[in-house]
Amino acid sequence: MLWNKSLETGVAKIDEQHKELFRQVDNLVDKSQVAKITDTLVFLKNYVAKHFSDEEILQRVSSYPKYEGHRKLHDDFSQAYRDLYAKYQKAANKAPVIMEINSAAIAWLKDHIMKHDKEFAVYYLAKQAGQKK
Numbered sequence: 001m002l003w004n005k006s007l008e009t010g011v012a013k014i015d016e017q018h019k020e021l022f023r024q025v026d027n028l029v030d031k032s033q034v035a036k037i038t039d040t041l042v043f044l045k046n047y048v049a050k051h052f053s054d055e056e057i058l059q060r061v062s063s064y065p066k067y068e069g070h071r072k073l074h075d076d077f078s079q080a081y082r083d084l085y086a087k088y089q090k091a092a093n094k095a096p097v098i099m100e101i102n103s104a105a106i107a108w109l110k111d112h113i114m115k116h117d118k119e120f121a122v123y124y125l126a127k128q129a130g131q132k133k
């Protein structure tokens with residue numbers, strides 16, 4: 001599996017969703033899943049939207065100061081994914097586009113989680129710890 005412990009943020013809900021994202025992204029290049037590629041791409045589009053929305057809710061309820069910037073990163077990825085999905089739909093030869101989506105999603109997720117989600121998680125967990133006192 002592409003997810004590993006170095007990607008853990010410590011916020012259970014976010015980590016569970018990240019694991020599911022990597023699982024689905026991995027299915028794109030799993031030969032036994034080839035018949036379900038379109039379903040997987042559509043599932044990912046919806047699951048990414050749900051995941052971003054859940055993360056943004058946590059950011060808003062905790063008054064995260066970098067919320068706007070973080071949301072913009074989510075919006076940019078959603079747009080990039082939509083563009084790649086449209087490219088997939090139009091492509092006569094779909095295999096290279098699937099590879100492109102797979103590598104783009106892995107690279108983006110890893111970078112985003114390491115830099116941005118972890119930063120938010122540190123803030124969120126500290127804030128929660130503070131409120132429990």
Ligand SMILES: [Fe+2]
Nearest residue numbers: 055112116117
């Ligand atoms: Fe995020």
